[in-house]
Amino acid sequence: MxxxxxxxxxxxxxxxxxxxxxxxxxxxxxxxxxxxxxxxxxxxxxxxxxxxxxxxxxxxxxxxxxxxxxxxxxxxxxxxTGFKKELEIQGVGFRAAMAGNVLKLNLGYSHDVDFTPPPGITVTAPKQTEIVVEGIDEQQVGQVAANIRKWRAPEPYKGKGIRYKNEFIFRKEGKKK
The missing domain is CATH 3.90.930.12 (Ribosomal protein L6)
Known part of the structure; x- marks a missing residue:
């Protein structure tokens, strides 16, 4: 049962x-x-x-x-109530901003990353280091959040990148002299 x-x-x-x-x-x-x-x-x-x-x-x-x-x-x-995923950006110079309906991400590349959300999904950037993805379809909200995170996934040495809020990143110890 x-x-x-x-x-x-x-x-x-x-x-x-x-x-x-x-x-x-x-x-x-x-x-x-x-x-x-x-x-x-x-x-x-x-x-x-x-x-x-x-x-x-x-x-x-x-x-x-x-x-x-x-x-x-x-x-x-x-x-x-809808569904919501919150992302955090960590790293010097990494930031997010909304320009109309387009999310502009500055992630250390030589160019800005422009992300246009699909219809039915609302993306906002309340702060330069926070991104909020909202919608009524749980699968689509999670997929959009994963697509945004994929542009700069957190790396294990310094933890720089885009992560989910309250996500734990296992940190590695660097080289020793």
Whole structure:
């Protein structure tokens, strides 16, 4: 039995869910998101909650049960509060600034890095050393944050680069004389 799959997904006030076949659409104050479930699970919408049940007892049905419930919960969270990833920049001369909708990164290269976020994702730079990525799709927010981090990943000797907030970078000891 899936401990995750057994729990129903509560629908907060202001959020509506509609089901058509195996596709569920969730509407909320921040937008609309959809999820297409596989044929291994049955989705039902009740009084202020969404329930997911497996069809049969195969291994694949049990796997899809917990995963589908988690995906539906992410839809509800996305349209109510949204998702957010915070990045920090460390290094002398490394900075970020917004120019309209474009994030301009100065990361020690001979040129500035211009990053245009995809539609549905909001990128802000409240300080020169902080970047905040927000949106209603958890996967897309994480992918955009990873793409920004990839321009200058933190190095293990001095820790310079772009890192997630509160990320621990294992530091190496340098050369000894």
């Amino acid at each position: 899936s401990r995750i799959g057994k729990k129903p997904v509560p629908l907060p006030a202001g959020v509506t869910a509609t089901l058509s076949g195996q596709s569920i659409e969730v509407k909320g104050p921040k937008g609309t998101r959809t999820f297409n479930a596989t044929d291994d699970v049955t989705i039902t919408i009740g009084e202020g909650e969404v329930k997911v049940e497996p069809r049969g007892s195969s291994k694949r049905a049990r796997q899809q049960w917990g995963m589908s419930r988690s995906m539906i919960e992410n839809l509800v969270t996305g349209v109510t």
